[in-house]
Amino acid sequence: MGRFVYAYFNAEFPNMTLNSDRFLADLHRLRQFGAAGVGKGVQRVAFSDADLAARDWLAERMAEIGLRPAFDAMGNLFGLSEEPGLLLGSHSDSQPEGGWLDGALGVISALEVVRAAREAGDRSLSLVSFQDEEGRYASLGGSRIWSGGQDLAEIDDNQATDGQRLRDARARLAPRPVEVIDAARFTGFLEMHIEQGPVLDQSGDKIGVVTAIVGFRELRATLTGQQNHAGTTPMALRRDAVQGFVAVAARLAEELKPLMDPATVFTIGHLSVAPNAASIVPGRASFSLQWRDADVQRLAAMEACIRRVLDDEASARGLELDVGPLESLEPVPMDDGLHALLKTAAEAVVPGQWRAMPSGAIHDASNVARRLPVAMLFVPSIGGISHDFAEDTDEADLVLGLQVLAKAVALKN
Numbered sequence: 001m002g003r004f005v006y007a008y009f010n011a012e013f014p015n016m017t018l019n020s021d022r023f024l025a026d027l028h029r030l031r032q033f034g035a036a037g038v039g040k041g042v043q044r045v046a047f048s049d050a051d052l053a054a055r056d057w058l059a060e061r062m063a064e065i066g067l068r069p070a071f072d073a074m075g076n077l078f079g080l081s082e083e084p085g086l087l088l089g090s091h092s093d094s095q096p097e098g099g100w101l102d103g104a105l106g107v108i109s110a111l112e113v114v115r116a117a118r119e120a121g122d123r124s125l126s127l128v129s130f131q132d133e134e135g136r137y138a139s140l141g142g143s144r145i146w147s148g149g150q151d152l153a154e155i156d157d158n159q160a161t162d163g164q165r166l167r168d169a170r171a172r173l174a175p176r177p178v179e180v181i182d183a184a185r186f187t188g189f190l191e192m193h194i195e196q197g198p199v200l201d202q203s204g205d206k207i208g209v210v211t212a213i214v215g216f217r218e219l220r221a222t223l224t225g226q227q228n229h230a231g232t233t234p235m236a237l238r239r240d241a242v243q244g245f246v247a248v249a250a251r252l253a254e255e256l257k258p259l260m261d262p263a264t265v266f267t268i269g270h271l272s273v274a275p276n277a278a279s280i281v282p283g284r285a286s287f288s289l290q291w292r293d294a295d296v297q298r299l300a301a302m303e304a305c306i307r308r309v310l311d312d313e314a315s316a317r318g319l320e321l322d323v324g325p326l327e328s329l330e331p332v333p334m335d336d337g338l339h340a341l342l343k344t345a346a347e348a349v350v351p352g353q354w355r356a357m358p359s360g361a362i363h364d365a366s367n368v369a370r371r372l373p374v375a376m377l378f379v380p381s382i383g384g385i386s387h388d389f390a391e392d393t394d395e396a397d398l399v400l401g402l403q404v405l406a407k408a409v410a411l412k413n
């Protein structure tokens, strides 16, 4: 699709030439690790063979352009520059059934911008692919641990839905050396991402400059009843975990409604039933409860409602209730300076065809904000589809996003 030349304000590095063909080729190459499903689907969950192979491939690309690849104990992969400066990137793990752009776009656009900047003589930009953004073991796990949001020891026994523990998954990093990467070497973090929603696709805007990332809460609950024979156990004597789950889900659909506004979301996205057999009264139902909003008071009111309904239904039905720790991320505003830079860059690349907007998806930037000024930009998602094999964006829009990212970096430097 061509090349784009950006003038750096810094006279020492007069210009940077982006190569959009090279950028798109790398994006398609990354998709080959775990390519699955119809269209451009990907299955590259954290610490899978595909994920680790993709990280090794990325480490080679980093080394090729003179960055020093470095893993930390959580499997985050950094490409470190010689000089302090901006950190660019996102994540390269995927959902169990994911698309080719969620996370990957932020990593590969960062690779192209860092590469072009280095070719122009700038050795200040570093690159990152965070691990387990998609929460196989802990949501935004890699950036959470790196930013000091939690100690690794606190989540190391977390289990994926297949029962595998994080500590055993991390053992798969061997023999790659791991080290501690100090955030002090970076001056800020820019993350480009697909929108994963319908706003840009419907408005026709080419770029979203993120104002803030919503707050996030998640609980995992298990209802335990009495596993028994489905033919011989009278209805009145059953303690059926699935019936308990159904009652909880139905009540929450009604009782959360008055607490939510149109932007609030609530999802039960995971359910597992044990022993999951047609002729057995189910003994156990484990499920996730996740809700998001920009207002922390609303998030707290929803939590109270969810806990009350769980308690009520468990005790009314003689079920045991176990609720895991609350996972939470506070709403995060973007850094004023970096946000302004992205707006200036967007106006330069797509005049009048961009908008400022909040992010309903959570991102590694939410965690990185603990340590660094952060800002994000979005490109449109076709049909607003994401976390699905069908996720896609026009390649011309991907390249516009790349140009805005590069322009912002050029303006900053």
Ligand code: GLV
Pocket (backbone or CB within 6 Å): 133, 134, 360, 361, 362, 363
């Ligand atoms: C990130 O993938 C999210 O769930 O928002």
Ligand code: MN
Pocket (backbone or CB within 6 Å): 091, 102, 103, 133, 193, 363
């Ligand atoms: Mn993502």
Ligand code: MN
Pocket (backbone or CB within 6 Å): 095, 102, 134, 387
């Ligand atoms: Mn995602």
